[in-house]
Amino acid sequence: MSSGEEPEKGRRSGMGLPVQPPKPGTAMSIFVLLVGFAIVGVGAYSYVSDSAALADRAQVTAEVTELGVEEVEASRGRDAYVPVVTFQYQYEGTSYTSDRLYPGRSQPQYEDRATAQSKLSEFSVGQRVTAYVDPDMPGQAFLEDSRSGLPTGAVLVGVVVALVGGIGLYQARAQARVRDLLS
Template sequence: MNDTTKYLLAVVAGLALLWFGYSDYQTQEERLENAVEIDATVLETDIDRRSSSGSGSSYYPVVEFEYTYEGETYTSSNIDAADSRTSESSRSSAQSVVNEYPEGEAVTAYLDPAEPDEAFLETDRSWGPYLFALIGAGLTLAGFVSLTRALIADRQREGV
């Protein structure tokens, strides 16, 4: 695979991440704007650990809860309104989130009536959509600049 193809793929991947971040931001804003309070019960909590070779481990707090809306019973594990899950840098940070929701406890959850199966526990805005958009913008810009430089260098080599 030549450099031009690699840079073009970086631009495409960056645009995809940028689109996902924007879409997730829109979803989060819509859910928060339309949110109604509901009663829920915490069913189970856990911490999901994910390891990567370069950056170590990330910890994702998991809180599964059950609720009823308009006669239907649902379960959800969304902590915030965004679709992207945000991780914690340490197990203790993830544990502190989980500790806020003891199993069996009644809690207040929120949902957008247009998406009753996507309830969430916290109304704070998640930074996940912003992070995806920022990484996407950076990758798009870096790929575009590198692609432009490669194309200019190719033209100069060809004597055009």
């Protein structure tokens, strides 16, 4: 073969294997499967870190200093609303301010302002509340002694996405076997 010629279709590589590019259905299915696994991993990591914060927490008295609803950009360009309760507290002689309702970085988002506002109804400025402090991160206290539900939701969504990718991969491989048998 000269330098400008294309290799013949079906020509074998030096290892005796046919040279074929990956099928688009297979590549996409593998990508979806990997995305699903990544989502499961993020959810599991968040769940474990929330569990650690809940297990090693210390209770302190805090004072609510500010209430509000923050507008954030959510998926697909839509807006979401996050209830924000800012509070001050002391832990081991040092003063801190936090605005977390739940442990961890993930805070719940709501589709409308009214729902987010309703989550603030149990709080008022100047109110004394119990806050929970993770001794490893004393500046990130939280008010709700439970998980937000976001890590569990991420794990479930990741499992569904991984299943879709796995089913797609299975179907793509089955179709490839049928094509190979027919050719």
